[in-house]
Amino acid sequence: MTKPDVDPILEQLLDAALPHVAFDGWSPETFAAATRDAGVDPAVVKAICPRGAVGLAIAYHKRGDAAMIAALRTADLCDMRFRDKVAHAIRLRLQVIDDKEAVRRGTTLFALPHMAADGAKLVWGTADAIWTTLGDTSRDANWYTKRMTLSAVYSAVILFWLGDDSLNMQATDDFIDRRIDNVMQFEKFKAQAKANPLFKPFASTLERMMSGIKAPATQTDPDLPGVWHDPQ
Template sequence: MSEAALPPKDRLLDAALLNVPFDGWSPMTFELAVQETGIDATVAKSLCPRGAVDLAMHYHARGDALMLERLTSADLSGLKFRDKIAAAVRFRLEVVSDKEAVRRGTTLFALPQYAADGAKAVWGTTDAIWDALGDTSEDVNWYTKRATLSAVYSATVLYWLGDTSDDHTATWEFLDRRIENVMQIEKLKAQVNGSPLLSRLMTGPNWVMSHIKAPSRIPRMDLPGSWTRPRQD
């Protein structure tokens, strides 16, 4: 697709990426992108009310889309599920063409006023991975899977940003260790659930968690989740 045929927001993003290594995701970067593309300033502001912050979010979403393309075309059928997760995270980082843009984004989303945006972006990535790998959870596991992977993904990104090893081999080893840590936690949870005494102690919490449901895939104007009302027999 030619540059002129791209949607205006993508044109703004491509222009901004030329300046992000120097000025970060800043107002100056956004202004220069508007000038470079020739897009009317009013139109640009309507597409990105927060300027470069919205472009940074769009950049992250573009990376997620590229990751999903790789996941769709890759043959992961012979891999264990934990290795599929590792492959997805690796794909997500490998589609990044400019590490400095991610570094600058990490700095931006570390600011208190944009921390929620950063968390939303990471959650979106992990949600996309679980969905692509066929997760069908409808209970509290929907949340715990994404929360756990968000922690693994975030730690791996920070490690990757400072990794100077060939082909980022140190990062992939770090990722494998983090996933192994998660697997050990899952084994411990299974042991706890298998203990009659601990199972009785967890009766109350388990009852609460059993009523937590995953958010509906049908767009709704409510909170991202639901609570089922216990039956009154």
């Protein structure tokens, strides 16, 4: 993977941890082994990564997002429909993963009840990275609905991909297309419903309610969905 501009010691710890993740998961044992193998002072490690292996799992996911963004920025998307651009971004996110077992172990970790919020934030962050890199300009409630919908699609794709043993991951490619089709069908249904005279009074009321919802003014607010500043 292409590595983002992050603390080099954290990157060193993450690289040292990955060979152990397949056997011990994102666990205290893996974190201890990474600290030992990286040859970093434990006091420094604790300061950089106070959450231990959880912080490393988060860093690994963010590394993948950064690699996807880099690949997406150089991809030729000119002749693609927007739905195909989104599908291509999801495929790129899978392609930059260099350790499937690390993702499998991470999925298991973030499925735990007390880790669910962290997992949701990571998936939201991936969805936000895709929409932002593709040039999303929505500033109203659509900013949120786009990311919520894509978060659901990406979560489903990851679970399918983890169990896919087809040639060249063709089954996953087909699955991505089906999920995007489902989203487009839902959007078509919404448009048809809004045009229905019976729905118009409700639609007008709903639009007035939603008009006060605005996209975040800044991406640095730690209270925003998909944006957090937990120490690693």
